[in-house]
Amino acid sequence: MQGEKILLGVTGGIAAYKACELVRRLREQGAEVQVVMTENATRFVTAATFQALSGHPVRTSLWDEAAEAAMGHIELARWADRILIAPATAETLARLAHGHANDLLSTLCLASDRPKWLAPAMNRVMWANPATVANVALLKSRGYQLLGPDSGEQACGETGEGRMLEPTHIVDQLGKWHLRSSAMQGLKVLVNAGPTLEDIDPVRYIGNRSSGKMGFSVAEAAALAGAEVCLIAGPVHLPTPLGVRRIDIRSATELLQCMLSEAPHADIVIASAAVADFRVREIAKQKIKRGPDGIHLDLVPNPDVLAEVAKVQPRPFLVGFAAETENVLTYARLKLDKKNIDLIAANDVARPGCGFDANENALTLISRDQQWHFAQAGKSELAGQLITQVAALYRGRS
Structure with a gap:
């Protein structure tokens, strides 16, 4: 991933803490990372943490006058080679599926034609809910790639599918995607x-x-x-x-x-x-x-x-x-x-x-x-x- 530009979206779930290690792992592989956080994400991890790990200022709002005076959300959308959202909460999946643009991250996704990747993270019942299943199917049909989720013990104390994939596995999957070919295309x-x-x-x-x-x-x-x-x-x-x-x-x-x-x-x-x-x-x-x-x-x-x-x-x-x-x-x-x-x-x-x-x-x-x-x-x-x-x-x- 040497030299690849990754825009990492961090949304408001307890798994946001894993995104810190994810930034570090991506940079170890040679990627340049810029972080965009939702307002709820800042309740779990501070923007200062991601700024220190990524080496770039962190964006959290469309109402950043200094950045948006120069249409900063468009600049970020064009800067990225790939957009990765981790964790991707049920709310985030719903907003992306229905084309909302009421915060910086969702607006970026609408304004970008770059490949987009989602690492879902939520309670097992939320993941299995028909609304989430339908949103995921819609996002897949529009070209979004899913990374996970994993199965196991969750922060709520329950066990099942919905855990965010571990950062090492996410980076491994992103790296392997460079190996894709067309040998079995259409099969x-x-x-x-x-x-x-x-x-x-x-x-x-x-x-x-x-x-x-x-x-x-x-x-x-x-x-x-x-x-x-x-x-x-x-x-x-x-x-x-x-x-x-x-x-x-x-x-x-x-x-x-x-x-x-x-x-x-x-x-x-x-x-x-x-x-x-x-x-x-x-x-x-x-x-x-x-x-x-x-x-x-x-x-x-x-x-x-x-x-x-x-x-x-x-x-x-x-x-x-x-x-x-x-x-x-x-x-x-x-x-x-x-x-x-x-x-x-x-x-x-x-x-x-x-x-x-x-x-x-x-x-x-x-x-x-x-x-x-x-x-x-x-x-x-x-x-x-x-x-x-x-x-x-x-x-x-x-």
Whole structure:
């Protein structure tokens, strides 16, 4: 972000304190930052704090005679390369959605044709309110990009979706957007990621070690390549990638239902989820008590999600994943044929530093008659390479 000019709008929510670190992080990445605060934002953090952190005077009002004598709001709107509002409260989203211009920040947004980014922050019920949902949809349709929100504990003491994304994640997402391309422009891509958890009783389940990092990186890379992306995610604690529509599921059965619903609308399906092979025949209604002889679980096979998706008409271009601990390429080729898919990405999860729980991976992409090896690298970098290759193969087939 070296030399990029960021206009940061800070609005009146408790998360305004996070904007202080955000300014510092943006400047660390080489960006120049000017801050505009709403009147309510100044009740949480002082303008002097942001002036010290940004190195620029802070604007708080349209009624600044010295600045507005020279049409300062227009000057600021033209100065910025991007406008970022963090935190973006429910009130701010509503005013922007309906074109209000009754303070400096909303006026700037109306007067600017630069890319605009929003980091929402509010109570979980406010975020889920139909009015907010409608405002967000309207803003997205007009080109606003959303960063978050995150899910977790909130200042009000409740837990849920609506937390402002952490400053490090916001800066990371802003930086990655420079990597966007048109390799998948106009395509609809469906990705699944993470584990499935199969309940045994109300407190226990069968699961696996998948963190979801690889699949989330693939979804992000597809979005950066211009695709319209839907991500179906198992139970993981990862922020939704920028520009990605997310559906959360828990079990293999739920995953199959979502995949069969979404796959007919997709051009490409990339299935990286670690789907549990088995589930208990019948989930106990009460907690199973511990006894001296242990317990015996009656397990039945889960549906083969990708094989079922391969039967969908019209059939999308299908990419599977094979996480193996031995005979990796042999087993991957068997899965390619058995599931009737176009490509399979094989990875050795027994390799140190790769696969489950790790930040790096190494893949071999296999088709019916070719294979491509991607050396060990960070999952984000690897996902970018994978998406580039998948896009080329899809375009070539088409």
